[in-house]
Every structure is written in structure tokens, then in C-alpha cells.
Amino acid sequence: MATDQDQLQRRITALTTLQNIAQELMTELDLERLLRKILNAAVEVLNASEGSLWFWEPTDELVVLVSEDPGLVGYRMPANEGIAGWVFTHCEPLIVGDVNEDERFAQHVDDYSGFHTRSLIAVPLMTPTEKLGVVQVVNKKSGEQFDEQDQELLSALSAQAAIMYVNARLVQEVEQEKNRVISLQDQMFKKLARDLHDGPAQTLAAMMMDVEFILKLYEREPERVPAELQELRDAAAKTLDQVRNAMFQLRPLVLETQGLEPALEQYVERRNTKEGMNIHLDVRGLDDRLPARVETLCFAIIHEAIGNVKKHAEAENAWIVVERKGNKLFVAVRDDGTGFDVASTQANYDARGSLGLLNIQERAEVLGGRYAIESTPGRGTLVYLIVPLFDGQEGAARGDDAEASFVNQRKRSTGPLGFGGNDSLSPIANNGRRKGTGPLGVLGQNGQDES
Numbered sequence: 407m408a409t410d411q412d413q414l415q416r417r418i419t420a421l422t423t424l425q426n427i428a429q430e431l432m433t434e435l436d437l438e439r440l441l442r443k444i445l446n447a448a449v450e451v452l453n454a455s456e457g458s459l460w461f462w463e464p465t466d467e468l469v470v471l472v473s474e475d476p477g478l479v480g481y482r483m484p485a486n487e488g489i490a491g492w493v494f495t496h497c498e499p500l501i502v503g504d505v506n507e508d509e510r511f512a513q514h515v516d517d518y519s520g521f522h523t524r525s526l527i528a529v530p531l532m533t534p535t536e537k538l539g540v541v542q543v544v545n546k547k548s549g550e551q552f553d554e555q556d557q558e559l560l561s562a563l564s565a566q567a568a569i570m571y572v573n574a575r576l577v578q579e580v581e582q583e584k585n586r587v588i589s590l591q592d593q594m595f596k597k598l599a600r601d602l603h604d605g606p607a608q609t610l611a612a613m614m615m616d617v618e619f620i621l622k623l624y625e626r627e628p629e630r631v632p633a634e635l636q637e638l639r640d641a642a643a644k645t646l647d648q649v650r651n652a653m654f655q656l657r658p659l660v661l662e663t664q665g666l667e668p669a670l671e672q673y674v675e676r677r678n679t680k681e682g683m684n685i686h687l688d689v690r691g692l693d694d695r696l697p698a699r700v701e702t703l704c705f706a707i708i709h710e711a712i713g714n715v716k717k718h719a720e721a722e723n724a725w726i727v728v729e730r731k732g733n734k735l736f737v738a739v740r741d742d743g744t745g746f747d748v749a750s751t752q753a754n755y756d757a758r759g760s761l762g763l764l765n766i767q768e769r770a771e772v773l774g775g776r777y778a779i780e781s782t783p784g785r786g787t788l789v790y791l792i793v794p795l796f797d798g799q800e801g802a803a804r805g806d807d808a809e810a811s812f813v814n815q816r817k818r819s820t821g822p823l824g825f826g827g828n829d830s831l832s833p834i835a836n837n838g839r840r841k842g843t844g845p846l847g848v849l850g851q852n853g854q855d856e857s
């Protein structure tokens with residue numbers, strides 16, 4: 407029979423298209439292009455006139471990320487509204503022959519776009535572990551209604567597309583991560599170059615002038631030469647110290663060979679004796695070596711935080727606490743200095759040339775850790791971070807108790823920060839990229855990020 411033949415032919419064409427599409431999607435790693443291709447494919451396979459991809463967002467809304475109608479991109483509505491919302495919440499496909507007869511239809515979408523929807527089909531866009539959103543296709547070109555076969559095709563396409571999407575997203579995240587690490591490194595090199603320029607390069611230039619001076623002095627007033635040479639030696643010693651500091655900052659040898667605890671001991675000893683600082687070090691649970699990048703980045707963070715204490719805090723004391731509990735590493739740097747207004751520093755960050763706190767945050771993020779800074783003018787500053795050492799449900803669950811008690815302890819401790827009155831676990835900034843808590847992502851004393 408001709409109709410059966412037609413049906414069969416139609417099915418074969420559709421399946422071939424589907425297969426071609428799947429292959430094409432597989433090679434597309436650019437998220438935006440991928441989404442566009444998914445939508446084009448859906449509209450083409452179903453021979454429809456329009457379509458849109460709705461994605462769920464943490465505000466519990468569905469938002470149009472791609473649409474044949476560019477005006478609709480960015481349109482959002484509550485995640486349980488409209489046909490798309492129904493399909494999303496029920497995780498079931500739906501065909502609506504006539505939208506006028508379905509009260510779930512969200513007329514405001516048409517009102518907004520100026521498009522006239524007659525009939526539509528929507529299927530969930532999801533992987534076995536994640537609900538992403540909804541693929542919605544409207545108005546068959548032939549004027550017919552969507553049928554079971556359309557639904558089957560669209561569901562198959564959507565299932566493939568969801569996996570491709572998750573893959574491409576992962577690739578994008580890895581790419582972003584890589585760029586972050588590169589830019590972090592770049593900043594470190596720039597800082598080092600600046601330090602070398604401001605420190606050793608300048609002293610060496612001055613020393614060369616001194617040598618010229620001493621050469622002339624040797625002819626005119628040789629008796630003054632020994633005193634001048636002594637000054638020169640002191641300057642050389644100072645330069646050597648600066649170079650050693652820079653080297654230490656770049657990668658303390660002891661960190662590599664002996665680990666974080668000895669490196670911190672050496673570092674604290676160095677700053678206490680050479681710079682008259684009063685840093686108290688408390689390291690616990692570090693009998694085993696930590697992963698190299700955890701050691702390096704934690705050291706760099708502590709280095710940066712102590713650098714800030716020295717530079718800004720006018721503190722009498724500083725405390726470094728590093729504690730490993732199960733699969734988490736807790737790090738805190740506290741001082742009893744002037745403190746500062748975190749929120750306003752944060753707000754002016756773009757205008758400032760400084761990057762210290764930003765570097766701390768970025769390093770914490772590279773470690774997949776959580777970081778926060780709390781400070782009150784006149785009452786010191788506390789920088790802390792919590793770094794996961796391994797993945798794993800069990801460890802994570804145990805870690806959360808440990809986390810609360812660590813933070814509370816840091817706050818209750820009798821230091822001049824005087825967090826003692828506040829028993830509640832103050833929020834820890836979860837600076838995950840998807841959360842975006844401002845340019846610094848740090849919390850002021852009244853931080854309201856509840857993670």
C-alpha cells in the first residue's frame with residue numbers, strides 16, 4: 407500500500423537524518439554551535455517551522471538558549487510553567503495538537519515573540535543523571551499534527567543531544583580551567599618580574615654606582631675605602647636576601663623535597679627573624695605528603711596572605727593554621743591587625759592594580775576548594791580555605807562536620823578577632839564559577855551566600 411510505503415520511506419529518511427545528525431553532533435565541541443545544531447536538527451527531522459531549546463537555571467526557571475526566533479533567546483519563565491515546564495517537571499514528552507485547547511500552554515511566550523503557535527511537541531532534554539531542559543518544536547510545515555513517530559524521533563535525538571551537550575560542556579570547563587591556570591601562572595611571573603625589578607635590579611644598579619664611586623675614592627681618599635666597601639657588602643647581602651626571597655616564593659626547594667610543614671616552618675622562621683614578624687604556626691595531621699599541587703598552591707596562598715599582613719595589617723601577631731582532617735585540608739591565616747572593609751575593597755577591585763586577594767581566590771578555585779575572607783576594621787583579618795583532597799561521598803560527608811567545627815574553632819579562638827559571641831557557622835563562600843559572588847567572590851562580615 408502506498409501509505410505504508412510512504413510511512414516506511416519517511417521512517418527510513420528520518421532515521422538516516424538522525425544518524426547523520428548524531429555523527430555531526432559528536433564532533434561539535436563548541437557549546438553554542440552545538441545547541442544551534444541540535445535545534446536545527448530537531449526542526450528539520452520533524453519538518454517543523456520553529457523550535458526552541460529551554461534550559462533549566464538555578465533560579466528554577468527555564469530560559470531559551472537557542473531559538474529559530476532570535477527575539478525569543480533569553481526569554482525565561484518559572485520551571486513549572488507552560489508546556490515546556492510541564493515536560494520538564496514530569497520528565498515526559500508531550501504532543502499538543504491545538505495549543506488553544508490546552509490550558510498548560512503559556513500564551514505569554516507567543517505574545518512576547520509575536521509568533522503564532524498552533525501545535526507543538528516537547529521532549530525533556532536529559533541524561534540519565536541530569537535534567538537539562540526541554541526541546542520544543544512547533545507547527546509542522548504541512549499543517550498536520552505531530553504524531554507518535556515524531557515523538558519517538560525527537561526523544562531519540564534529544565537523548566543523544568543531551569549527552570553531546572554534557573560532553574561539550576565538560577570540554578569547555580576543562581578549557582576554562584586551563585586558561586585560569588595559565589593566567590594565574592602569568593600573574594605569578596609578572597609579580598616575580600616586578601619584585602626582581604623593584605628589589606635586586608635596583609640594588610644592583612646602585613651597587614654598580616657605588617663601585618664607580620669607590621674606584622675614584624681609592625685615588626683621592628683611600629682611607630675612606632674600607633668603610634665604603636663594608637656598606638657595599640651589606641648592600642650585596644641585602645640583594646642576596648631579596649633574590650633568595652624571590653626564589654623561595656617561586657618554589658621553595660624545601661617544599662618540594664620535604665613538604666608543606668617544613669616549608670612553612672622555614673618560611674615562618676625566616677619572616678620572624680629577618681622581618682621581626684610574630685607568626686605562630688600550627689600544623690596538624692600532615693604526617694603524609696599532600697599532592698604536589700595542593701602543597702604548592704596552599705603555600706602560595708599562605709605566602710600571599712602573610713604578605714598582606716606584613717604590608718597592610720600593622721599586626722602584632724599572625725597565626726597560620728593548617729590541619730588535615732580526613733579528606734579535607736583546612737588552612738587559615740589570621741592576624742590581629744587593623745582589618746579592612748572587605749566589601750568596599752571588593753567593590754573597587756577593578757580600579758585597583760592589586761591582585762593579591764584575587765590570586766588567593768583563584769588558587770583556591772584551582773584546588774576545587776572553598777575560600778572566604780572575613781575582616782572587620784580594627785579587629786583583624788581571617789582568610790581561610792577548605793581544600794578537598796580526594797573525591798568520594800563518604801569523605802565528603804565526614805568532611806562537612808569537620809568543616810563546621812574547624813571554622814567555628816577558628817572563630818572562637820581567643821584571638822583579637824573576637825568571633826567568640828557568634829556561635830553560628832558563618833557562611834563560607836562557595837566560589838564555584840556558576841555562582842558568581844562578585845569580582846572577588848569573597849564575603850564581607852555579613853556575607854549572605856549560604857552554601
Ligand SMILES: Nc1ncnc2c1ncn2[C@@H]1O[C@H](COP(=O)(O)OP(=O)(O)O)[C@@H](O)[C@H]1O
Binds near residue numbers: 717741746759
Ligand atoms: N591582612 C590584612 N590586613 C589589613 N588589610 C588588608 C589585609 N589583607 C588585605 N588587606 C587590604 O585589602 C587590599 C587588597 O589586598 P591585595 O589584593 O592583596 O592587594 P595589595 O596587597 O596589592 O594591595 C589591600 O590593599 C589592603 O587594603
Ligand SMILES: [Mg+2]
Binds near residue numbers: 713714
Ligand atoms: Mg597583597
